[in-house]
Amino acid sequence: MRENLHRFFRAARGAGVRVSPAESIDAMRAVSRVGFTDRGVLRDTFLLTLAKSQDEKRALGECFDLFFSQPEPAERGEESKYDDAERAESNASSDSPGEASAGDQAENLGPLAQMLLTQDRNAISAAIANASGAASLSNIRYFTQRGIFSGRVLEAMGIQRLRDDLDNLTPTNPALAERLQAALDGLRDTVRETVSQALLLYGREETENLRNEILRNAPLARIEPRQVEQMRALIRQIARRLRERYSKPRKRQRRGHLDVRRTLRRNAAWGGVPFLTAWKRKHRDRPKIVALCDVSGSVARVSDFFLLLIHSLHEVVDDVRSFAFSGHLIEVSDILEEKSLEAAMAEIMSKVGFGSSDYGNSLADFEKSWMDTITPQTTVIVLGDARSNNLDPRADILRRISERSKRLVWLNPEGRMAWGFGDSEMPRYATFCSVVRQCATARQLERAVSDIVATYQ
Amino acid sequence: MAEAQPAAAIEAVENGLAAQGYIASRQIATAVYLSQEIEKPILVEGPAGVGKTELAKAIAAWRGMKMIRLQCYEGLDEAKALYEWKYAKQLLYTQILKDKLGEVLGGAQTLHAALDQLHTFGDVFFSKEFVEPRPLLQALEQPAGCVLLIDEIDKSDAEFESLLLEILSDFQVSIPELGTVSAIAPPTVILTSNSERDLGDALKRRCLHLHIGFPEQKLEERIVESRVPGISQSLRRQMVGFIHEIRTLDLKKLPSVSETIDWARVLVLLQATELDHEIVKDTLNVLLKYEADIEAAQPQLTTFIAKASRQNVFG
Numbered sequence: 126m127r128e129n130l131h132r133f134f135r136a137a138r139g140a141g142v143r144v145s146p147a148e149s150i151d152a153m154r155a156v157s158r159v160g161f162t163d164r165g166v167l168r169d170t171f172l173l174t175l176a177k178s179q180d181e182k183r184a185l186g187e188c189f190d191l192f193f194s195q196p197e198p199a200e201r202g203e204e205s206k207y208d209d210a211e212r213a214e215s216n217a218s219s220d221s222p223g224e225a226s227a228g229d230q231a232e233n234l235g236p237l238a239q240m241l242l243t244q245d246r247n248a249i250s251a252a253i254a255n256a257s258g259a260a261s262l263s264n265i266r267y268f269t270q271r272g273i274f275s276g277r278v279l280e281a282m283g284i285q286r287l288r289d290d291l292d293n294l295t296p297t298n299p300a301l302a303e304r305l306q307a308a309l310d311g312l313r314d315t316v317r318e319t320v321s322q323a324l325l326l327y328g329r330e331e332t333e334n335l336r337n338e339i340l341r342n343a344p345l346a347r348i349e350p351r352q353v354e355q356m357r358a359l360i361r362q363i364a365r366r367l368r369e370r371y372s373k374p375r376k377r378q379r380r381g382h383l384d385v386r387r388t389l390r391r392n393a394a395w396g397g398v399p400f401l402t403a404w405k406r407k408h409r410d411r412p413k414i415v416a417l418c419d420v421s422g423s424v425a426r427v428s429d430f431f432l433l434l435i436h437s438l439h440e441v442v443d444d445v446r447s448f449a450f451s452g453h454l455i456e457v458s459d460i461l462e463e464k465s466l467e468a469a470m471a472e473i474m475s476k477v478g479f480g481s482s483d484y485g486n487s488l489a490d491f492e493k494s495w496m497d498t499i500t501p502q503t504t505v506i507v508l509g510d511a512r513s514n515n516l517d518p519r520a521d522i523l524r525r526i527s528e529r530s531k532r533l534v535w536l537n538p539e540g541r542m543a544w545g546f547g548d549s550e551m552p553r554y555a556t557f558c559s560v561v562r563q564c565a566t567a568r569q570l571e572r573a574v575s576d577i578v579a580t581y582q
Numbered sequence: 583m584a585e586a587q588p589a590a591a592i593e594a595v596e597n598g599l600a601a602q603g604y605i606a607s608r609q610i611a612t613a614v615y616l617s618q619e620i621e622k623p624i625l626v627e628g629p630a631g632v633g634k635t636e637l638a639k640a641i642a643a644w645r646g647m648k649m650i651r652l653q654c655y656e657g658l659d660e661a662k663a664l665y666e667w668k669y670a671k672q673l674l675y676t677q678i679l680k681d682k683l684g685e686v687l688g689g690a691q692t693l694h695a696a697l698d699q700l701h702t703f704g705d706v707f708f709s710k711e712f713v714e715p716r717p718l719l720q721a722l723e724q725p726a727g728c729v730l731l732i733d734e735i736d737k738s739d740a741e742f743e744s745l746l747l748e749i750l751s752d753f754q755v756s757i758p759e760l761g762t763v764s765a766i767a768p769p770t771v772i773l774t775s776n777s778e779r780d781l782g783d784a785l786k787r788r789c790l791h792l793h794i795g796f797p798e799q800k801l802e803e804r805i806v807e808s809r810v811p812g813i814s815q816s817l818r819r820q821m822v823g824f825i826h827e828i829r830t831l832d833l834k835k836l837p838s839v840s841e842t843i844d845w846a847r848v849l850v851l852l853q854a855t856e857l858d859h860e861i862v863k864d865t866l867n868v869l870l871k872y873e874a875d876i877e878a879a880q881p882q883l884t885t886f887i888a889k890a891s892r893q894n895v896f897g
Contacts, residue, residue, distance in 0.1 A: 169613075172609070
């Protein structure tokens with residue numbers, strides 16, 4: 126049983142639950158107390174000892190159900206495939222006088238063939254389990270490995286011998302050969318199913334990682350509609366990671382100079398002998414962000430993800446004001462706060478989206494109404510391709526924004542090569558920005574936002 | 583005995599808690615049973631008002647143990663949680679020592695001899711007598727064991743979490759001047775968290791992780807039954823059904839079990855016999871704590887009430 130527990134821990138890791146050796150020891154201790162008799166209790170025990178958050182509980186619960194239902198499909202596969210046919214045949218053969226000869230022939234066959242012919246389901250399940258162990262099926266990670274592992278499992282079960290048997294039987298006893306062939310097909314299906322299940326069990330995390338890795342490096346502006354939802358999930362994941370990294374209380378607050386006045390007052394009861402010291406605290410700013418997002422044309426989708434990311438960072442970022450523009454500029458913070466992202470983006474698009482962009486006019490709008498939102502603690506982030514359709518770029522406003530703010534960061538979805546060509550005003554704007562960086566993929570987006578938040582730590 | 587019959591033991595926990603008016607789900611009972619068996623603290627997470635703190639109280643009452651509660655908040659430090667020196671008494675002690683100094687030194691001739699005598703004199707300045715035990719130390723010093731409730735651990739600072747690690751894994755604390763203080767009887771430790779911030783992995787690793795969510799309808803009915811005995815069965819079923827409908831809405835703060843119980847009390851007080859639109863509208867502020875939530879729920883009320891009543895007929 127211990128072996129099975131270890132396999133379960135491995136499966137749990139595959140499902141994305143972090144199981145450290147210490148935790149597995151705890152779980153084993155707990156299991157030794159509750160025993161294996163009651164599956165519900167066993168499940169609760171694993172959930173309590175291994176999972177450390179609600180997400181993990183859900184993943185582990187699924188993993189548990191999958192893991193402990195595993196032997197069943199093997200049997201069912203067997204049954205549905207050729208149970209009926211086999212039963213009819215065995216009925217027929219038990220009456221027929223030819224039975225003895227068939228039995229004789231079976232003696233000469235390999236163990237696998239005999240097992241298949243006797244229809245000993247438990248033996249077959251056990252053999253598959255053993256072969257899975259021999260083929261180290263629990264190392265399966267990617268869906269592309271399914272074929273290899275199926276092959277290995279069948280190999281370990283002795284399919285070579287079975288093939289030889291089939292070749293020998295075909296001329297001498299075609300009926301038996303046919304039965305064996307059918308059984309072999311059934312076995313193949315069962316093994317394939319076992320391997321698929323193992324992949325589901327052990328490889329989920331890796332498969333997901335691989336997919337996320339590809340997604341992370343895909344240009345945001347050109348992803349397919351069906352990937353949008355996956356991308357949103359990925360962005361949320363990134364947001365969670367950034368939150369975890371930066372929402373920890375800032376350290377070293379108690380360093381600095383002794384606050385003499387407060388120390389004396391606090392220790393008045395002991396005649397001014399300073400038992401308790403008070404320190405001047407160093408205050409650290411939480412990030413304040415003003416985001417200006419271009420929502421015209423191809424930049425829109427990047428803005429979409431950027432806004433999602435920046436607004437998922439509540440715990441880290443004190444104050445976010447978001448503005449969207451193409452021809453003119455509006456504030457969208459409230460819309461984003463109140464509605465779900467899909468509804469919010471739809472509303473923003475209907476208000477300002479899809480026009481031809483006019484950076485000069487939009488910057489003028491911003492200066493007119495919202496310039497006072499920028500304080501020396503504010504980071505201003507502009508997200509756009511700086512393609513202003515040859516209209517006046519009003520770089521002077523950007524200079525004033527830059528002077529008022531702590532930092533001015535420009536994120537451009539276009540590659541560096543394209544900056545300054547055609548109607549791109551990037552070089553003119555870039556002179557007033559603290560940082561200019563390309564931001565076309567989720568990875569670059571993460572890096573950019575992470576750097577911005579890190580400057581406040 | 584317990585090892586042979588874990589299922590029975592878990593049921594005993596369930597019944598014991600129920601006798602204290604705490605209706606526990608199977609998973610909660612398993613957690614309580616396990617924490618006792620493998621001596622691990624339980625970290626309880628879940629939305630506000632689902633009975634996390636209540637669980638600790640019920641365990642204490644059931645086992646007839648003292649409950650020591652440590653409420654966490656930002657800025658809580660070891661002086662308030664673990665121990666503190668009695669500064670005033672220490673001051674007095676040094677003054678007494680000063681007066682008695684002549685006797686202690688007993689006519690030593692040279693400075694060297696006086697110092698030697700001073701060193702041989704037993705020093706009590708940093709000793710057990712001058713330690714003021716705070717909740718964590720108190721919990722370790724209970725001879726009969728106790729239930730230690732560390733409430734809303736997520737409100738405290740990350741440094742405080744590290745302070746807890748020793749007590750959680752080994753039931754002991756180290757006081758630099760005194761050495762290590764171990765528990766006389768290991769306390770049952772319950773930590774609660776509203777998931778305001780993510781707790782450290784080190785802390786989570788040392789605990790059984792129990793998530794208490796909103797209870798299922800049947801369980802919630804039983805909870806209301808035990809807490810508000812005066813309410814009729816049909817009304818109970820209706821109101822719990824109604825609350826489950828409300829929880830499907832996208833609200834700022836979903837009503838939790840404590841709100842359900844409050845509402846049941848209100849309904850009993852108003853002598854309502856069944857839910858109707860009027861009474862729900864008037865008492866909705868018991869359930870929903872934000873104006874925006876009440877507004878959001880308002881248009882759905884009639885459908886929800888109808889659904890809840892229908893359930894009553896067929897359920």
